[in-house]
Amino acid sequence: MGRVATVLLLASVLAACASRPVGVLVPSGTAGGASEVDLLVATTRAPSTEPGVLFSGERSDELSLTEIVVSIPPEKSRTVGQVQWPKKLPANPEREFSTVSVTPLKGKDDAQSWLKGNLPKSRRVLIFVHGFNNRYEDAVYRYAQIVHDSGTDVAPVIFTWPSRASVFDYNYDKESTNYSRDALEDLLHRAARDPKVGEITVMAHSMGSWVTVEALRQMAIRDGRIAPKITDVILASPDLDVDVFGKQIQAMGKARPKFTLFVSRDDRALNLSRRISGNIDRLGQIDPTVEPYRTQLETAGITVLDLTALKGGDKLNHGKFAESPEVVQLLGNRLIAGQTVTDSDVGLGERIGAVTLGTAQTVGSAASVAVSTPIMIFDPRTRANYGNQVRRLGQSVENTVGSTVAP
Known part of the structure; x- marks a missing residue:
């Protein structure tokens, strides 16, 4: 009965998401007092012919790059940690997130031009990888919210892989992360080789943690090390088998980035993932205070922020890292910049x-x-x-x- 209840809960959340209007990436402008977030979006998704959707949940052989500017409504009209989705189209930028512009980028020169115009004085790039059950627009708007609410000083890049955005396509999504790991590795290489870039933080959520850690593992094996500019990796609610993660970390060698984990033992989405994955603990649900995890984390030098007691608006307790104002502030003020939380x-x-x-x-x-x-x-x-x-x-x-x- 527990499994059935969890599936029904997941299905109800999906139904709520499905009630949103489709095609929010059709430009609809901004408003006075609104803020704008300029994103570089890299994807292995296949293009969509549907206006405002841009990319579907199917797979493409090519990595596509797009510049998308998102308008965030004035502070008085929103709650920090939340995406104010349009109730209908066109969006009302005074109260809702809206798309300002969409510009396809063609090749290395366009990407470098975007980077030149958006790289801050810190010269830090933040690459975000979304999780399971995300449409292209879900990933774009959520990342825009994180960048805005954290106030972090970075050039924001998002890597979005082919998710069909259905709780019933878990296995398809998981295989899509495997399909996309070479492309993410290539994106990380490109960023690390750019002389203008100083340091890179990679942040991944849920199933996106799998493709992120796999890409880093591959880089370490191919090159003998992970690019030194990749200094920090943040895994939020990582949907990773703990045993496999241990092997992945070993393969990276000692000269690996600093890892920080956000975990929560009441994460219902990871509870379901655990049940369908051989009943092996998921990394995002561990209790870092108990063995063998305590010693393993200490030996590996991995920092863990346990959000179990934190209450949020997410029914699945799977998005606390982005929805809690306290956590978002930690991300922007300390963690993304590679600093220790004190x-x-x-x-x-x-x-x-x-x-x-x-x-x-x-x-x-x-x-x-x-x-x-x-x-x-x-x-x-x-x-x-x-x-x-x-x-x-x-x-x-x-x-x-x-x-x-x-x-």
């Missing part, structure tokens, strides 16, 4: 993360005192610092309320 970024919530990781064995009433934000952090490089913070916190609680927190 006290000032998250607050006391990370101390409770350190407590559950074993720096103190008994929390007692410290939990109710310390939790100010439900994001727990497991960062092997700063655990000693967290341990000292927790000991101080425990002593303070002991002195105040008489509870005992073991060091």
Whole structure:
């Protein structure tokens, strides 16, 4: 019954998405006070003849490049972390996301011209790879929202692979990621070889994590290393078999990018994926505080942000990384720029993360005192610092309320 309920829930979410108007990528302008996000969109999808759709869920032999400018409505008309989809077409740019322009790019020269015009002073490029059950326009608008709401200083590039956008086409989508890994590897190579680019962060969601990690693994095997300019990899709700991920990481060698994971044990989409994938844990659902994951993550130097306690508007708990204002701010202010998350970024919530990781064995009433934000952090490089913070916190609680927190 649990499996049936999950499938029905997924189907209901899909039905809600299907109620949106089709063809939102037909340009409909912008409005006063709106913001614009200029994206470079690379895809292995086949072109669509349907106006405003641009690309379907079928596969193409060629990598297509398109510049798309998306208008984000004024702040007073929207909630951070949400895409305000048009209720009808043309979109109302004062209240809804709208498309400003669509420009097909032809070849390397056009792509370099876009990069020259959009590369910020940081010289950092952010390449985003979407997940399962995404139409082309879903990926474009969601990424525009992430770029805008995070306020990150990057040249935004999105890689979108052929998804049929149906919960019943899971296997097709998975094979489409395999089909697209060479193209993503090539895109990463192109970006890394451009002398204007300083550093590259790759961020992937859900099933997009598979094609991302596979492309990086292939690069390491072909070239003997991953391009040094690729400094950071962020995997949000990664739909990856944990055993396979361990082998992929090993194949990358020691000189690999810094990996950060967003996990949530209440992710219903990954729960279904686990059931249809041999009942093996998915990387995006692990508890980083328990063995064998704790030691494995520590050995690999992988940082984990546990969002389980974070509440969001996503019924499947699968998109918290993009829908939570706190997490989006972390993405823009720290993680995309390759920086370590600290006290000032998250607050006391990370101390409770350190407590559950074993720096103190008994929390007692410290939990109710310390939790100010439900994001727990497991960062092997700063655990000693967290341990000292927790000991101080425990002593303070002991002195105040008489509870005992073991060091």
